[in-house]
Structures are given as C-alpha cells and as structure tokens.
Amino acid sequence: MREFNLEKIVRPNIKQLKAYSSARDEFKGVAEVYLDANENPFGTLNRYPDPQQVELKQKLSEIKKVNNNQIFIGNGSDEVIDLAFRIFCEPEKDKALTFSPSYGMYDVSAAINNIELIKQPLLADFQINLNQLQPYLEMEDVKLIFICSPNNPTGNSINKEDIEYILKNFNGIVIIDEAYIDFSTSASLISAIEEYPNLLISQTFSKAWGMASARVGVGYANQEIIKLYNKVKPPYNVSSLSQEAVLSVLNNQEKFEIEKNIILNEREKVITQLSQISSVKKIYPTEANFVLIEVENAGKIYTDLVEKNIIIRNRNSLVNNCLRITIGSPEENKKLINTLQNL
Numbered sequence: 001m002r003e004f005n006l007e008k009i010v011r012p013n014i015k016q017l018k019a020y021s022s023a024r025d026e027f028k029g030v031a032e033v034y035l036d037a038n039e040n041p042f043g044t045l046n047r048y049p050d051p052q053q054v055e056l057k058q059k060l061s062e063i064k065k066v067n068n069n070q071i072f073i074g075n076g077s078d079e080v081i082d083l084a085f086r087i088f089c090e091p092e093k094d095k096a097l098t099f100s101p102s103y104g105m106y107d108v109s110a111a112i113n114n115i116e117l118i119k120q121p122l123l124a125d126f127q128i129n130l131n132q133l134q135p136y137l138e139m140e141d142v143k144l145i146f147i148c149s150p151n152n153p154t155g156n157s158i159n160k161e162d163i164e165y166i167l168k169n170f171n172g173i174v175i176i177d178e179a180y181i182d183f184s185t186s187a188s189l190i191s192a193i194e195e196y197p198n199l200l201i202s203q204t205f206s207k208a209w210g211m212a213s214a215r216v217g218v219g220y221a222n223q224e225i226i227k228l229y230n231k232v233k234p235p236y237n238v239s240s241l242s243q244e245a246v247l248s249v250l251n252n253q254e255k256f257e258i259e260k261n262i263i264l265n266e267r268e269k270v271i272t273q274l275s276q277i278s279s280v281k282k283i284y285p286t287e288a289n290f291v292l293i294e295v296e297n298a299g300k301i302y303t304d305l306v307e308k309n310i311i312i313r314n315r316n317s318l319v320n321n322c323l324r325i326t327i328g329s330p331e332e333n334k335k336l337i338n339t340l341q342n343l
C-alpha cells in the first residue's frame with residue numbers, strides 16, 4: 001500500500017476552516033423555551049431541522065453496521081459528489097478522474113468547481129483498464145477517482161479486485177457511487193471503509209428507496225473524512241420533512257423488499273421481451289433498475305417513443321446507438337414493449 005495521508009490532500013483553506021456553529025449545534029438538549037435561533041414561534045415547520053441528522057444516522061448505523069460518525073447525510077448524492085471537489089480539489093490546479101461512459105454529474109460538478117475531470121474509457125465489457133489507469137494513480141495532482149458501480153448508464157458492476165487495486169495504489173480519495181447497489185447481486189463495499197482510509201461510499205434514497213423527491217444521499221467513510229464533510233456542508237442541508245420521510249421508509253423494510261422484488265422481476269420480463277424485438281440488436285447485462293440496449297437507429301426510436309408519450313433516455317452520445325430504459329411499473333413496461341413492437 002502506498003502512503004495515504006488525508007492531511008496532505010485536503011485543501012489548505014478547508015483545513016483552516018472553522019465550521020459555522022448553529023444554534024442547534026450549540027445547545028443539543030431538550031428545553032422548554034427556544035429563543036436561540038430567531039425562529040417564528042408559530043406553525044409546524046417553524047423550527048430548524050437537526051443539523052446532524054442524529055436519528056437518521058442512528059437508524060442507518062444499525063442497518064449498515066457502521067458507526068454514526070462514519071455517516072454523512074447530504075442533499076442528494078449530488079451534494080456528496082460536490083463536497084468531494086470542494087474539500088479536496090484546488091480549483092484550476094487539482095484534477096479528478098472517472099471513467100466513460102459513466103454518470104454525467106461528475107462532469108458537471110467538476111466543471112462548477114473548475115476542476116479538470118480526466119475520463120478513462122472503459123473496456124468493451126465496461127470494466128476498468130488498469131494498465132491505462134496506472135500512470136494516473138501516481139499523479140500527485142489527481143485527488144479524486146469516481147467509480148460508479150453498478151455503472152450508469154451501462155448497468156454492470158465494476159470488478160471488486162480492480163476497485164481494491166485502485167484503493168491500495170492511489171493516494172487520493174476513491175468514491176464508489178453505489179446509487180444502484182440495492183438492485184445488484186454484488187455486495188456493497190461499505191464494510192471496506194474500516195480497511196481503506198481513502199474510501200468513500202456514496203448511496204442514495206433516490207432509486208431503490210423511492211425517495212428521489214426528498215433529496216437524501218449518504219456518504220460512508222472513516223470518521224476523519226466524515227468530519228471534513230460535516231465541516232463544509234451547509235448547516236441545515238437536509239430538511240426535517242426529508243429526514244422524517246426517509247426514516248419512515250427505513251422503518252418499513254418489508255415494503256421496500258416487496259417493491260424492489262417487483263422491479264427485479266419486471267427487469268427480467270422486460271429483458272426477455274426486448275430480446276424478441278427485431279430492432280433491438282443487443283441488450284447489455286444489468287445489475288441496476290435500468291437496461292442499456294443497442295438498436296439500429298437510437299435517435300429515431302427515441303423520438304418515435306416521445307411521440308407516443310413514452311420517454312426513455314437516448315444515450316447515443318455515450319454509447320453508439322444505445323438507449324437506456326428504466327424499469328417502471330408492470331403497466332408502464334407493458335406500454336413500452338407494446339409500443340416498441342408496433343413501431
């Protein structure tokens with residue numbers, strides 16, 4: 001293992017930053033009269049939310065078997081991604097790396113933060129080319145590597161051995177974006193945060209948990225990384241409505257399992273039906289709640305479907321003539337298949 005040193009890769013201004021201390025940070029107990037935060041005494045949403053999301057972290061720590069201080073709650077994974085740039089990358093100087101094709105938010109977040117994002121093409125089976133990656137692992141100014149697994153838009157999981165090689169041989173932060181992990185047969189790497197001080201796992205309530213509207217993402221890492229995240233985040237970054245909504249779905253795991261299994265069954269059904277449609281040239285294996293297909297003319301099929309009020313994602317710009325189809329309800333999937341058959 002190369003010598004990973006968190007102190008050395010944090011931006012100097014963040015190292016020196018003194019976090020904002022909110023009224024709710026300074027008094028944590030339960031009181032009768034709250035006159036500390038300039039809130040309005042009337043109403044139901046009049047109080048600021050818990051800035052540390054204690055109850056939610058407690059629940060997640062039980063489910064994920066990590067400590068509370070190894071959890072960061074963000075305003076969607078978008079915030080988990082953005083804060084990585086803000087904590088570790090000096091604008092115009094440092095770089096980050098990801099693979100292509102992959103999730104578009106890494107590009108946008110890098111651009112907003114004025115950081116160059118190096119894109120390494122994945123191999124034909126959408127796995128990482130470690131030989132080509134090797135020189136980048138040794139560059140001092142490459143601070144972050146984003147690995148999306150299962151990968152969006154391709155659907156495959158990235159080989160665990162490759163991820164571990166990168167974790168062991170890279171001195172910056174490795175962010176594994178596990179937005180689709182609940183649909184996957186491969187296990188989460190969450191338990192590896194104990195072993196790798198440079199690992200950050202990003203998960204979300206937006207996909208399998210059905211809470212995209214609540215905007216809640218989670219970062220799991222060792223407590224030193226999480227401390228930095230808590231220092232930089234806006235104090236009240238997750239609303240009380242969202243904290244409560246997510247806690248309530250976590251308290252109903254049975255419903256979660258039932259719905260997830262419906263989606264997984266539908267996925268197999270949709271794949272079988274797609275394979276019988278002549279315009280579908282290739283169906284890529286998937287570990288997520290979507291499937292990437294290759295067709296003869298992606299642009300044509302995309303616009304034909306829009307005309308029939310069915311919206312899928314044209315990924316032709318990322319993978320030639322490929323479309324990404326989210327697995328919907330049984331009715332939605334039936335409509336898609338019927339329409340495709342009749343185009």
Ligand SMILES: *Cc1c(COP(=O)(O)O)cnc(C)c1O
Pocket residue numbers: 075076077078079103148152177179203204205206207212215216217
């Ligand atoms: C959908 C998705 C997310 C979720 O982002 P949120 O901000 O949590 O809604 C994260 N990563 C990937 C790769 C995704 O496809």
